[in-house]
Amino acid sequence: MFITLLSILIMSTTRITTYTLPVLPYPSHALEPVISKATLENHHGKHFAAYVNNLNKMIPGSEYEGLLVEEIVQQAADGPIYNNAGQVMNHKLYFEQFIPTAQYKVPGRRITHAINYHFGGMEAFKKQMNEAAMSIFGSGWVWLAMDTEGRLVIVKESGGGNPWRRGMTPILGIDCWEHSWYLDYAFDKKVHFDTLWEIMNWDVIESRLPL
Numbered sequence: 001m002f003i004t005l006l007s008i009l010i011m012s013t014t015r016i017t018t019y020t021l022p023v024l025p026y027p028s029h030a031l032e033p034v035i036s037k038a039t040l041e042n043h044h045g046k047h048f049a050a051y052v053n054n055l056n057k058m059i060p061g062s063e064y065e066g067l068l069v070e071e072i073v074q075q076a077a078d079g080p081i082y083n084n085a086g087q088v089m090n091h092k093l094y095f096e097q098f099i100p101t102a103q104y105k106v107p108g109r110r111i112t113h114a115i116n117y118h119f120g121g122m123e124a125f126k127k128q129m130n131e132a133a134m135s136i137f138g139s140g141w142v143w144l145a146m147d148t149e150g151r152l153v154i155v156k157e158s159g160g161g162n163p164w165r166r167g168m169t170p171i172l173g174i175d176c177w178e179h180s181w182y183l184d185y186a187f188d189k190k191v192h193f194d195t196l197w198e199i200m201n202w203d204v205i206e207s208r209l210p211l
């Protein structure tokens, strides 16, 4: 079993009573023109905040009281609690993985080697991720994840799903819900998925690779 950052987080964090909305690691205009200020403020300040608020209403008094979001995602039955916990986990990973275009750095050696090994190259990998994102019908996510055998795989999830639930480590997530792209790209979401690569923070993404 791999020791991941997430599992370290679970082992070392004390029980919690309130879930809080993480602060964005950049100003809300910082990802323009790939993601507009309006989309970012709506996505983070309304949608992500709603998932956090929903969790704070649902968890007290439930069997999941005191658990970390990551533990709820692993343990909750399919339904509203799982959906909201999944979306809280997903959006935290999502917003943390971006960086303003001006600060963009090329992927480091470790993540590059892993992607080259498992997908045959960075461009081939991006193409597969984008094709998976375009193939999501309705709402869902596409993840680059490490499976339990140590392989990097592309995983499609409906709703607020995360491969963490099945013992995989999420490395990079693409939000395919309309709220992530519709305001900026209307009926051309392919452009959104294509340009997201311009704001990937590869240092953060690489740090999620299990050691």
Ligand SMILES: [Fe+2]
Binding pocket: 043, 047, 091, 175, 177, 179, 180
């Ligand atoms: Fe979202």
